[in-house]
Amino acid sequence: MTERAxxxxxxxxxxxxxxxxxxxxxxxxxxxxxxxxxxxxxxxAAVPGTRTDDVAAxxxxxxxxxxxxxxxxxxxxxxxxxxxxxxxxxxxxxPPRGESAAPPEDVVPAALEQVAPPASAPAPPVDASTGxx
Amino acid sequence: xxxxxxxPLVRRFATMGTTARVRxxxxxxxxxxxxxxxxxxxxxxDAQCTRFDPASPLMRANAAxxxxxxxQWCYAALEEAAAxxxxxxxxxxxxxxxxxxxxxxxxxxxxxxxxVSLPSRQSRPVRTVRVLPWQPRFDAAAQxxxxxxxxxxxxxxxxxxxxxxxxxxLRDSADTFxxxxxxxxxxxxxxxxxxxxxxxxxxxxxxxxxxxxxxVRDQACATSSTRLRQWRVGDRPAHHLIDPRTGGPSAGxxxxxxxxxxxxxxxxxxxxxxxxxxxxxxxxxxATEGITALWVRDDGALGIxxxxxxxxxxxxx
Numbered sequence: 001m002t003e004r005a006x007x008x009x010x011x012x013x014x015x016x017x018x019x020x021x022x023x024x025x026x027x028x029x030x031x032x033x034x035x036x037x038x039x040x041x042x043x044x045a046a047v048p049g050t051r052t053d054d055v056a057a058x059x060x061x062x063x064x065x066x067x068x069x070x071x072x073x074x075x076x077x078x079x080x081x082x083x084x085x086x087x088x089x090x091x092x093x094x095p096p097r098g099e100s101a102a103p104p105e106d107v108v109p110a111a112l113e114q115v116a117p118p119a120s121a122p123a124p125p126v127d128a129s130t131g132x133x
Numbered sequence: 134x135x136x137x138x139x140x141p142l143v144r145r146f147a148t149m150g151t152t153a154r155v156r157x158x159x160x161x162x163x164x165x166x167x168x169x170x171x172x173x174x175x176x177x178x179d180a181q182c183t184r185f186d187p188a189s190p191l192m193r194a195n196a197a198x199x200x201x202x203x204x205q206w207c208y209a210a211l212e213e214a215a216a217x218x219x220x221x222x223x224x225x226x227x228x229x230x231x232x233x234x235x236x237x238x239x240x241x242x243x244x245x246x247x248x249v250s251l252p253s254r255q256s257r258p259v260r261t262v263r264v265l266p267w268q269p270r271f272d273a274a275a276q277x278x279x280x281x282x283x284x285x286x287x288x289x290x291x292x293x294x295x296x297x298x299x300x301x302x303l304r305d306s307a308d309t310f311x312x313x314x315x316x317x318x319x320x321x322x323x324x325x326x327x328x329x330x331x332x333x334x335x336x337x338x339x340x341x342x343x344x345x346x347x348x349v350r351d352q353a354c355a356t357s358s359t360r361l362r363q364w365r366v367g368d369r370p371a372h373h374l375i376d377p378r379t380g381g382p383s384a385g386x387x388x389x390x391x392x393x394x395x396x397x398x399x400x401x402x403x404x405x406x407x408x409x410x411x412x413x414x415x416x417x418x419x420a421t422e423g424i425t426a427l428w429v430r431d432d433g434a435l436g437i438x439x440x441x442x443x444x445x446x447x448x449x450x
Contacts (some may be wrong), residue, residue: 123342124447127330
């Protein structure tokens, strides 16, 4: 296994867990920001047949419902991110610089062809010739 | 003192469609007899391996269609050819005889006397693309071989082998000599000047000056070129270096390839094989196979492998 591969998390969960915690805490902050704890409000008029506490409880239930919906949306987003991370984990890892993969079979060693140096004088006398096969 | 002033022993003789030359510097007492043996050897190899005589052992083996006993040089040459076929991944293929005959090279053509032109044929020559490997069978005990079904030509490799065997005959009586047989040669010792034998690489495009001069010492030197053995069939040019992949004369952009190495037969095989690989691949194939080579492209440009540089004493600008 390469150094880079070793340094990668071995499972998606290891990556996802901290991400999920962050998202959940973000969801909570979002819910609290948009649905702050209810302040005590003066009751303008009592509705016949209801009590003030019941009205406050109903409002709180509505706020909890909204926060639940937001949490569901964030969970869906988290699931999508998990899926993308899993795909990235399954993709082949390129060899790091300086570490070569096995070469293709048809690769030949570097060509050794050179251009012969130019003549600086007439051809010297020869003992024999080769050419007319 | 007498030995130092002794004149070199030089012998020329016609053989295998060319003129062979043997030169022995400072010949000792047995040199004359050794050179006689070399001349006899060339005659025997030629007689056994020629394709221009239907009664030669090679042509009888070609015609046999099965097992056929052949004499020693023919047997050894067929074995060497089979090994070269494998070593070159089939690019060296003696079965191109059929294509040479189709191109009109069915008799010894008078290349030395000038341009050769053959009458045009009614139909284009048949081209056979060799797909299956050549797999002759050998029986060493019986000195028999089954070459078929296709007939084979041993022209080039037989000449390289004759040089190899001639060197063996000369070694006991000389240390500085060369044997040259029209493109295939071996150069033993340091030559007359002590700096190696000076070997001119002929210009394949017809110039009178060599394209390069090499200092060769204890090495073989072989050149495959279309300079001499080329002809015309009607209006179409042809030459003897047939590419078994196409069944036609090689058209790879090279005019000649010279290979330097320890063995004359191997140098002959590789010069032909590199020629067939063509200008685009010769450098990489030579590097992969560890071949020392020099080549001339069709446009006259000269290329070399890095390891021939120390031998290169002169080259054309």
